[in-house]
Amino acid sequence: MNRDVPPIGCEKLPLSIAIITKNAEKKLRRCLESVAFADEIVIVDSGSTDRTDEVAREFNARWFVEPWKGYGPQKNSAVEKCSNDWVLSIDSDECLTADAARKIAQILSGTDPADAYMLRRKNHIHGRWIKVADWWPDYTTRLLRRDRGRFVRTVHEVWQTDGGRTERLDCAIEHYSHDSYSEMVGMLNNYSTLLAKQMHEEGKKAGPADALLRSFWMFFRNYIIRLGFTAGFDGFMIALTKALGTFLKYAKLYELRKFGTEKPVDRQS
Numbered sequence: 001m002n003r004d005v006p007p008i009g010c011e012k013l014p015l016s017i018a019i020i021t022k023n024a025e026k027k028l029r030r031c032l033e034s035v036a037f038a039d040e041i042v043i044v045d046s047g048s049t050d051r052t053d054e055v056a057r058e059f060n061a062r063w064f065v066e067p068w069k070g071y072g073p074q075k076n077s078a079v080e081k082c083s084n085d086w087v088l089s090i091d092s093d094e095c096l097t098a099d100a101a102r103k104i105a106q107i108l109s110g111t112d113p114a115d116a117y118m119l120r121r122k123n124h125i126h127g128r129w130i131k132v133a134d135w136w137p138d139y140t141t142r143l144l145r146r147d148r149g150r151f152v153r154t155v156h157e158v159w160q161t162d163g164g165r166t167e168r169l170d171c172a173i174e175h176y177s178h179d180s181y182s183e184m185v186g187m188l189n190n191y192s193t194l195l196a197k198q199m200h201e202e203g204k205k206a207g208p209a210d211a212l213l214r215s216f217w218m219f220f221r222n223y224i225i226r227l228g229f230t231a232g233f234d235g236f237m238i239a240l241t242k243a244l245g246t247f248l249k250y251a252k253l254y255e256l257r258k259f260g261t262e263k264p265v266d267r268q269s
Contacts, residue, residue, distance in 0.1 A: 014084050015037075015104065015108060016040040016041075016146075017032075017042065017087075018079045018088070019044075019078065020074045020075055025055055032058075035096055041062065044078040046074065072154050072157035073151075080146070082146055094175050104143060114167040116148065116165075118168045118169065122173070123138060125238075131231075133226045133242070142173065143169075145164075149161035185244075189248065192249040196250075196252035196255075199249070204253065206251075206253040211249075222238060
């Protein structure tokens with residue numbers, strides 16, 4: 001068990017955990033241990049070939065297998081299958097801190113709650129928490145009332161409330177998405193393709209100058225303004241991959257608008 005997460009009480013909280021997975025065997029257990037105080041876990045899997053399902057069964061998760069529809073639609077499917085009004089949407093490579101668990105318990109037992117809550121993500125690489133660049137504080141909506149909104153976008157999805165109130169919590173979730181530079185770089189091609197397709201469908205345009213200038217700004221923002229240089233070579237790689245991802249996104253958008261040759265494949269990494 002995750003020793004950092006304290007027992008919330010004798011009875012589990014009326015909270016549903018919504019997770020989407022694919023081949024998450026190595027990281028899922030840590031995630032599920034951190035949310036064991038919730039009375040329901042819903043997992044929507046998109047075709048794992050490892051032991052993800054076995055790990056899920058150890059925690060009595062409700063298990064569903066569905067074709068991959070994109071991040072937003074897939075998360076909506078998981079939220080729709082939840083039984084409780086309150087849902088914590090968490091990724092398989094994330095885990096809840098003890099402070100966040102206590103805060104969620106207080107919200108569920110309180111009065112006049114907001115419709116959704118954003119938590120900070122503590123992003124890690126090489127076993128260390130990176131406190132600079134766009135990796136911190138990295139607010140993201142995770143605690144939500146399932147009938148008050150939905151996830152929008154197929155990639156870089158965001159929770160959009162139906163005109164309700166969203167508040168920020170001064171607590172965090174741990175995020176272990178990258179174990180190496182290879183993983184960081186490996187994700188760029190797929191993600192940039194999906195983002196270019198999404199922007200193209202939204203009617204956005206770009207030229208070669210956009211790719212060059214925006215990528216330069218992204219590097220400068222993360223390495224200089226957001227103090228990425230203080231994180232050593234990790235900080236440099238974060239700024240570099242942010243810039244390269246931005247360049248590829250706008251270059252592919254330009255290609256789509258001019259030639260229509262790129263055919264993105266929306267798949268879970």
